[in-house]
């Protein structure tokens with residue numbers, strides 16, 4: 001097995017533990033890569049296509065490497081009412097990627113999440129856990145430009 005995934009040894013190689021194994025990969029790597037799929041297939045003794053099928057079925061698994069800056073755009077009820085659909089469209093337009101994608105330079109990724117717990121600040125997004133609220137086009141552009149400048 002690819003030694004990068006040797007931690008899979010912590011999970012008993014029983015097919016019934018496949019999800020557990022995939023969760024472990026995602027926790028360690030931030031996503032499940034093609035190499036991760038192969039390592040899981042080998043460890044649990046099942047075809048890679050079957051592992052891929054499981055990954056597709058469960059929305060909790062990410063197949064794309066997260067960016068250095070992980071944007072979580074809230075689409076909970078309060079944010080939705082305050083225009084989160086527009087915020088998501090602006091973020092995508094600014095970065096040139098859609099929900100669940102990572103920019104080619106690996107800097108940014110976007111995910112849509114349910115309530116971030118700061119509804120009074122709606123509409124809200126967080127970047128690596130830091131919350132930005134009461135967003136509008138101007139503040140959003142400013143925030144993204146600051147992160148772009150940091151690189």
Ligand code: FES
Pocket residue numbers: 074075076077078079080114115116117118119120122124
């Ligand atoms: S709905 Fe967005 S923070 Fe609660």
